[in-house]
Amino acid sequence: MKTVAYNADEVFEIAEQIERNGAAFYRAAAASAPPDARDFLLRLAKQEDEHERTFAALRAEIVRQASVAEDTDGVVAAYLRALAGQYVFLKQQAPDEALGGATTLDEILVQAIQKEKDSIVLYLGLMDVLADEADRDKIRRIVREEQKHLTELLERQRA
DSSP: OOOEEOOHHHHHHHHHHHHHHHHHHHHHHHHHSOHHHHHHHHHHHHHHHHHHHHHHHHHHHOOOSOOOOEETTSHHHHHHHHIIIIISSOSSSOHHHHTTTOOSHHHHHHHHHHHHHHHHHHHHHHHTTOOOHHHHHHHHHHHHHHHHHHHHHHHHHHO
């Protein structure tokens, strides 16, 4: 069986792409949302931009490239690809398509909340492929950032 390995650099590359896709999703949502929701959604897009910069800075801090755990049966690799490519903010899908016809703020929030939850699940899975505790701590920082974003979405949904 082939062993698949990931390093922290690859983990942060995935995280940065998810944040770019998330920012595009929120900008598309703002373009089709009611006027009272546009500023909120554009602020979320800016937060995704900030998260991407944060994760890029974390990625730049990584000096070790050997922080990997083995995935001897390829299960973790398949799991990560499925989550990153199918369930978070899809790279191959246009942001307006990702909205799935959602036009009200409530509909957009439901989709955004699910995508943020999926991001958190992905990042928790990514921690499993890192052998170094310091690198796992960096992923925990990503999770905390996403949890803050999810909390804001949930609070807006309850309002």
